[in-house]
Amino acid sequence: MSVPSQGEEAGASGTEFSLDSAEELSGDPAERPGLGPWRLTGRRLRRDKVALVAGAVFVLVVAACLAAPLWADHVANTTPEENHLSDQVTIDGEKTDVVDLRGKPIGPTWNGEFFLGADSNGRDIMVRLLYGGRNSLVIGIAGALGTILIGLVLGLLAGYYRGRTDSVLRWVLDVIWAFPVILLGVALGTALALGGLSIGPITIEGDSLAIPTLIIAVIYIPYLARPVRGQALALREREFVEAARAQGMGSLRIVFTEILPNVSSTLVVFLPLLVANAILLEASLSFLGAGVQPPNPSWGTMIAEGVDRIVTAPHLTIVPGAMLVLAVLSLNVFGEGVRDALDPRAKVRIEH
């Protein structure tokens, strides 16, 4: 990694690692100048207990969701799609309908089967919650990684090459930016859910999880590409780039070996926030029927399916809602901790 010496960086804008931020803490012997920037960040983060707890909570949520098949097979003995409309379970020695004749589903039993109750179709909420979490997290993380990959390349190219490349890319990004996030998501989601997507030899079915992932990745591109472009614009005028050019390096090589490492801290700060936003967007789209398609569970679809029974069966909405809050909140708090550790002056926000 070619990280420029800290002196060279002073005064640069954005989330770059700079001398100023190191100096602020120079009283601490653990953070004496000369320590690598990533190690320094790690030390600072270790001191931020709130962020660490939040991070741990998120890891727990992820671990629980990964264990979904274990719970389904060994504890609940069902699958997320299996309906139990006319089945009965035994609670305190009494046989009870999973879904009664008037369609009211059973509440939490706190036993292995129907631990958190059933939904209107007689499906086990706990099993769906875990499997739904898997879908929500996979879409959120894959979507955010997709955004970073595409946004980064577009932002770097636009910022480095300027001129016509920049104009065209900016124009495309502005078009995406101009749409409200939810509106664009719903429009793309409903259109693609019906017909699926086929680009050349690749065909994606309408009910595939790849569709919401792709939509989320595309929608957030401008939110990342814009700040990256700004940084690339500033960095390309710096001495170390000039030096690289003088050594005879090609443009693409400069972009990816000289400029890219200098925006990497931005990416690290962005990643948790992007994932949190992507999970939220996935839930919103699924709630509106434009995200994850049934019978696949996700926290958003679970809330949507439970909302018309909010009085008699509030667990249908409260349980997935609480999980959503837990995951997104923990990730946001952790993300802020990472940002503070990396550069306390940085102002990274994803605004809608």
Add this chain to the structure above:
Amino acid sequence: MTIGQASQPDFLDPALSYTIHGWEPMWTVYTPLVTYKREDGKAGSEQMPGLAEDLPEVSDDGLTYKLTLRQGLEYSDGTPVKASDFEHTIKRVLNMESPGAPYYEVIEGADKYLADGNADADISGIETNDKTGEITITLAEAEAAFSFALAMNFAGIVPGDTPFENMTKDPPPGVGPYMFTKSEPNREFVLARNPKFTADTIPGVPVAVLDEVKTEIIPSVPKQTQDVIDNELDFMQEPVAPDFIGEILDRFGPEGTEEQRYKEFTTLSTYYFFLNTRVPPFDDPKVREAVNLGVDKTALARLFGGTLEPGCSFLPPEMPGYSEELDGEGCPWGDPSQPPDLERAQQLLKEAGAEGAEVTVWGDNVDPTPKVTQAYADQLNQIGLDATPKIIDGGVYFQTIGNQSTEAQTGFLNWFGDFPHPANFFFLVNGETIQPTNNQNISNVDDPKINKELKELGKEPDLPAVTDRWEALNEYLVEQAYIVPYGYRKLSTFMSERMNFEDCTPINPIIYNDYSQWCFKDE
């Protein structure tokens, strides 16, 4: 009194409306030449003269219908009713591309009228005499259900100068107990007692009891339900929100703890799944039989909060040709009120070699369809198919599955009958009506026996004489497993405390709630 309704009726124009939201109020404003007895229960499905003096006089070949308009009729604005207004009424239905147009295309000259595109042209099959009030209708071919078409809301007579355009904002005057006095789309519409309408105007159609009935558009069904519980709303158009059914039954049901103000009634409707006979695996009768055996009808009924009566017959109860046996031991696929015989279904599917066949199950996104579609897909998986539900927007649903290129394999369908004649259901499985787009016979049922019977029965105007043949046809259709009927929908009437629920809420099997007969407790 005030009514809540979740959405603006499709139209408040008798020529165009084709929903219960539009028809319920309009039955009290527009009366056709022939109408239904204003009675509760089965008696209400019998026809009686409306604006005509008598029921139509049908010629022996079933081609000519003769009626005479009652003397001295006036619209709510005072204009006298003329026999020629009937022709104008039918012209509006045909010319404005109404969903009701197919019912009147059988009239001689209707094709030519439509093809010419001139709204004011004459329909050769309708002869009227304004002086004597005589109306003679000639059909291009005999049509068994035509007298029922004459009694539909589409044929509710409007003045001869009513424009050929959607009149929802200013509904035309009619002859009926009520008249529209205000219509603000998406906000409210108001019915007031028609001063020109007396007990003698149409014997059998009573004068409106309440002075005024105001309908407000309240999009949230839970809010409507809560408002009726709290007596802030007197009646709600939609079925009560599923979330509240338990509470309402316990408190206001027939055996509730409080005074009754809630009841349920079965409608002329059938809920069924189509099985596309042109697409594998459902081109194999064994697979279709397996599905019929494997569907758990009582389980599906729970998804409707108990407002679905599990059944096995295509023709619903109250429909001539329905037989009660089919809904019990007589059902070839097992008693619909019992759990299904899964083992037999699995066995049959194995024999057909269709185990693990991929099936897409279609459904729209209007509650409770997504739940039903998912439950049905799961039941198909239980018998050994590999089913995936596909939920699409309600606005494009019928267009999508009705397009042959979609090759929709199976999915959700329902039909609410317009009138008590089995032809009104059987056109859905008539092989002659299969179309490449906008197809209504989604199963693509093309059975020579059914087609032949429908051709013959379709010409027979004397329904009681051939009811047993309809009954046999219904049984045959169920046995062939072309479709999977699973129940008949119940609707509900739920009113506020101040309404006289016991004496003034007859449920006509065609009209459903008759607004004109409602009354308050103290009046």
